[in-house]
Amino acid sequence: MEKLKRIQLKDVEITHGFWANRQKINRDITIYAVRDRFEDTGRFKAFDFGYTPENGEIKPHFFWDSDIAKWIESASFIIEKTPNAELQSKIEEIINKIEEHQDENGYFNIYHTVVEPDNRFKDRSHHELYCLGHLIEAAVAYYNATGKDRFINILDKFIDHVIKVFTEEMSSAFSTPGHEEIELALYRLYEVRPDEKYIKLAEFFLNERGKEGDGVYGWDNEAYNQSHKPVREQFEALGHCVRANYLYAGMADEARNAEDEKMFEACKALFDDMANKKMYISGGIGSTHHGEAFTIPYDLPNDSAYAETCASISLAMFSNRLKDLDINSKYADMVERQIYNGIISGISLDGKSFFYENPLEINLSDRRRHTSVNHSDRLPITQRLEVFDCSCCPPNVTRLIANIGEYIYSYDDNRIFVHQYIGSTAVFDGSQIDTETEYPADGKIKITVANAKNKRLYLRIPSWCESFKINAGYNMYNGYAEIEINSDMFEISLELEIRPVLIAASPKVRADAGAAAVMMGPILYCAEGIDNDFDLWDAKINQSTEIKAEYSESFYSNTLRCEISLTDEESIKALYLPLKNVKTKPGTLKLIPYFGFANRGESDMRVWFKLIK
Amino acid sequence: MEKLKRIQLKDVEITHGFWANRQKINRDITIYAVRDRFEDTGRFKAFDFGYTPENGEIKPHFFWDSDIAKWIESASFIIEKTPNAELQSKIEEIINKIEEHQDENGYFNIYHTVVEPDNRFKDRSHHELYCLGHLIEAAVAYYNATGKDRFINILDKFIDHVIKVFTEEMSSAFSTPGHEEIELALYRLYEVRPDEKYIKLAEFFLNERGKEGDGVYGWDNEAYNQSHKPVREQFEALGHCVRANYLYAGMADEARNAEDEKMFEACKALFDDMANKKMYISGGIGSTHHGEAFTIPYDLPNDSAYAETCASISLAMFSNRLKDLDINSKYADMVERQIYNGIISGISLDGKSFFYENPLEINLSDRRRHTSVNHSDRLPITQRLEVFDCSCCPPNVTRLIANIGEYIYSYDDNRIFVHQYIGSTAVFDGSQIDTETEYPADGKIKITVANAKNKRLYLRIPSWCESFKINAGYNMYNGYAEIEINSDMFEISLELEIRPVLIAASPKVRADAGAAAVMMGPILYCAEGIDNDFDLWDAKINQSTEIKAEYSESFYSNTLRCEISLTDEESIKALYLPLKNVKTKPGTLKLIPYFGFANRGESDMRVWFKLIK
Secondary structure, three states: OOOOEEOOHHHEEEOOOHHHHHHHHHHHHHHHHHHHHHHHOOOOHHHHOOOOOOOOOOOOOOOHHHHHHHHHHHHHHHHHHOOOHHHHHHHHHHHHHHHHHOOOOOOOOOHHHHOOHHHOOOOOOOOHHHHHHHHHHHHHHHHHHHOOOHHHHHHHHHHHHHHHHHHHOOOOOOOOOOOOOHHHHHHHHHHHOOOHHHHHHHHHHHHHOOOOOOOOOOOOOHHHHOOOOOHHHOOOOOOEHHHHHHHHHHHHHHHHHHOOHHHHHHHHHHHHHHHHHOEOOOOOEOOEOHHHEOOOOOOOOOOOOOOOHHHHHHHHHHHHHHOOOOOOHHHHHHHHHHHHHHOHHHEOOOOOOEOOOOOOEEOHHHHHOOOOOOOOOOOOOOOOEOOOOOOOHHHHHHHHHHOHHHHOEEEOOOEEEEOOOOOEEEEEOOEEEEEEEOOOOOOEEEEEEEOOOOOEEEEEOOOOOOOEEEOOOOEEEOOEEEEEOOOOEEEEEEEEOOOEEEEEEOOOOHHHOOEEEEEEOOEEEEEEHHHOOOOHHHOEEEOOOOEEEEEEOOOOEEEEEEEEEEEOHHHOOOOEEEHHHOOEEEEEEEEEEHHHOOOOOOOOEEOOEEEEO | OOOOEEOOHHHEEEOOOHHHHHHHHHHHHHHHHHHHHHHHOOOOHHHHOOOOOOOOOOOOOOOHHHHHHHHHHHHHHHHHHOOOHHHHHHHHHHHHHHHHHOOOOOOOOOHHHHOOHHHOOOOOOOOHHHHHHHHHHHHHHHHHHHOOOHHHHHHHHHHHHHHHHHHHOOOOOOOOOOOOOHHHHHHHHHHHOOOHHHHHHHHHHHHHOOOOOOOOOOOOOHHHHOOOOOHHHOOOOOOEHHHHHHHHHHHHHHHHHHOOHHHHHHHHHHHHHHHHHOEOOOOOEOOEOHHHEOOOOOOOOOOOOOOOHHHHHHHHHHHHHHOOOOOOHHHHHHHHHHHHHHOHHHEOOOOOOEOOOOOOEEOHHHHHOOOOOOOOOOOOOOOOEOOOOOOOHHHHHHHHHHOHHHHOEEEOOOEEEEOOOOOEEEEEOOEEEEEEEOOOOOOEEEEEEEOOOOOEEEEEOOOOOOOEEEOOOOEEEOOEEEEEOOOOEEEEEEEEOOOEEEEEEOOOOHHHOOEEEEEEOOEEEEEEHHHOOOOHHHOEEEOOOOEEEEEEOOOOEEEEEEEEEEEOHHHOOOOEEEHHHOOEEEEEEEEEEHHHOOOOOOOOEEOOEEEEO
8 A cells, every 4th residue: 555645725826727716706706606595595604502492593404514614614714815804703602602502512513502401413324423523624625725623623622522432431432423514524534633542432433333223224234324334345436426526535544544455445346336437427426316316326317416526525525635645547538527527517617606416418398297186206406506404516516626635646755746736836745846837728737847867757648548648757656657856956848649539338228328428638528408409319420520729718728619410300191200310411510518518597408429430 | 070980899800910910919918908007906805995194094086996897998908809708797797896886876986985075077177988998998998809798887877867967957066077088988878778868978978068168177277178168169288188189089989970060070170280290200199298189380309209008099099990981091090000009118018017108218317317406307217117196098098909800891781991901811791801021020912801702892992102013903092002803712812012111291390390201101210229239319311221130030020220420439539529520430320110119128229310411
């Protein structure tokens, strides 16, 4: 097992290009948009603990603590880079309220104080430990941003209470969280405050899981929340996708921390199971809304895809940990697939609204197919919303964008890895590394490394890339181009050939049989009805067609056009007719980046297109 | 409007070929299989009126009268051709019980006598008038079979009661049936007992429909049971398919009887709407189980197709009426599509079990896709059952097969129409007509007409037929070959070219985009997993492929083989990969008649195949 060091957010500045643009929108608009909707919906007010059954105030949900925690974490990431008194004061206000309403014994949870105070740690389907996990992540981010450890201290007291209740008194009604998250959070906390008790508690939750037989609730299946087996025996990704990947991220942390090879093997198998059998081309995971869960391998229907934004984020988090334990570009490839597709499809281009589900096909006619009975099929919504009842995704995508810097590099004493190509300046381990690029709008990347002579530089060659140039000698090493850094001010140019490519799915994927999608570099493309005045399902792409790209400022990347074959409806004389009587006509298909769909009103949308020839 | 006369069952003997075989199974096996299951489930016993809430007997359902009525009708059709004391005695036994338990005022309904006696004609969603309709059809069939009119007399008394309650006292809680059927039954009764009161009652129900504003129940939509508009203003097929087509059949009867052109126009528009926009290639109608209803035009998903057997039967009944009012082969083409596909897929080859729903695609993996939550998607069953809780289809398919003779010919003073090619001898209107053929296993048809000199013979040329030969001069007339009968013993040979053909759907049908089905003559084909050891969805048919046919005794028609292209899985190195890296390999697809699917155990099944070239 490798143990590359992940760079910290403080080590890196995103200076230009795709992500600088995204971070600006995140910093200027999204963080306030999420805050305002959380104000509107009573989530911030809930920290006043004013709710009583009688007084008509909005009843808090048992996951509201986590929504605000993720917002604090996002805001902390932002103020770490761009000091902002308004945001900081809001965070302090919340910390004050947490301190004020924390139980003497350290316990803190809004719902289980104002609604069900007598049922603390009695219902595994409630999210007390999950909320604590997110509060811990928020406290760590706030500490990193400000150096202030008051929030951590408050939570340390709560953690002590959890240790007592779960590991000493064993007085809780369950022994492991119903929704994982606290495991990875405890490792995160340990990074800034290396107290072994945090590791011990994380290990307790990891090691108890799958033993306790209390996994069954709600969906009546222990696999739903990964309680069906001990974690080291889990090799198939099952159940609720976000729970699963938060758990797997914690497992990866433990594998690294304890050098636990069995845990590491499980992590690698779980990653491969998702990457090779259970992932949409967008990176989306979880093909059913029932339980927001994984289904069977290759079961990836496009129109009913759940593909939750948070699930993509959680898989990026898990992958980002594995990239440092196992030198193989597939992990950073996965991060790339997520951050350019399934994660940012979750947020509108203007940064104000969000998808919880990210379908790969929209047929508006489906929405009103039941004309003569009172029924609607359950399908994903077609337009982003500013807030959801269960609004986990908005603050999650906000924190991911604010924290994208953490995904770029890792290193050890002799090696520097470039996992993502993002215009940035980073300083770590005595070196400075600058990346200059407009990637993924084009494939030219210039990297300058100062003060790292005699180390080796590893540049990820994305698996989608069929041709690249490096202006130096290199060896390929598990998907990375390995280059000797032979000067104190080392400059290197990488040029990845980025051109539109037709992509097929494994023939095991029934939903995509006989069809192809279009990708250009890491970006998946889709067509919308708004750009194409024909039925999208009738568009057939010729396998040998040339697809033309054009830079678009509005998407901050390219749009595409390709020649297609359409059915000549003049030739259609009946509902069913001999195939030989069907005539075709040429047409042009306009494609936009998948992440940009549904930004111009409600429209049909399609990723997979039938082929001719 | 034309007014061709439909031949009566008594006029025709099915002597050989496909339908003689089917009728033998129907007569020897199916009629007893349905009877036995109706015995097992208490349906026959219910006619003893023994149920009380206290005594533990099976509670009758409010549609059970209709199940037994359809069985009596089927048995009557059978004994009309093949006297059978056992069946006749069973029918007499039921008639005795009906007579015994009929109310003094004429009313008869099991449920509304033993369960809810105080709620007669109070709930439009109950099926009192529907049951009466089926009892009338049964009584007419029994009268035709035996000359005994006791059953008709019993029902006449009930009809008088209905006339009083609905049209004189107006004391019912609704004015038209929630489930249509009685309308067509009253016209049927009028044929054997021409009392104008039956017509008046039918007209009352037809003319009141869509006026009364009491259509909303259950599915909360007046279109569900065709109560959204006056019938003469209905041009779009909407709502519950069986209710719709039983209504439309009654509308066609009224159009004919009253020479009502507005009604006739509505009938033609409704037929075209179904035939051109809302019908599966199998003839199935109703693409959703929600309300067993029509949806929007071209919305024809294959795996979740409802396509109820009874709906196909009801559309055949409607079409068979229209063929006599409007000389156009499309109506008999529709009957043909139904009787060789969507209707007989509803019954197993051994005649013992039944499909209620007839999907056009089965993917067994779908059935267990939810591995980690407790949920099953709602999909049609994959194997036929011997009886259902709502067991309308088994006795319906039985009566259709027993009565298939009625669909073959019609005539007027100068013309004889041959609508279906079925090996048979018929005597009507002073002429005798013999058809000798193994159709649809082959296309050779020899027809002899005795004593019809100087009339014209009209032979339907099926719309699927691209080439045919007739050994005499003819003119084409709306899809029929018109031939002068120029001798007293006129012989003519028709040879329809029957060969496998690839069929496309209109590009408006999203579910079938880029795919083709195979038909050979009127028979639709499908592939089953049991015959093909690859994923059926991966099979791609070359548009120019030769499809080979071989006669199969077990299906009493042909099976087919064609060369296909499959994905070479050796070339698949990832879940997603450049299309150009996907290699193909040749394979062979075995196809069987669609009506024969699911007769050899549970299996994947597919009708529509992707194409290459």
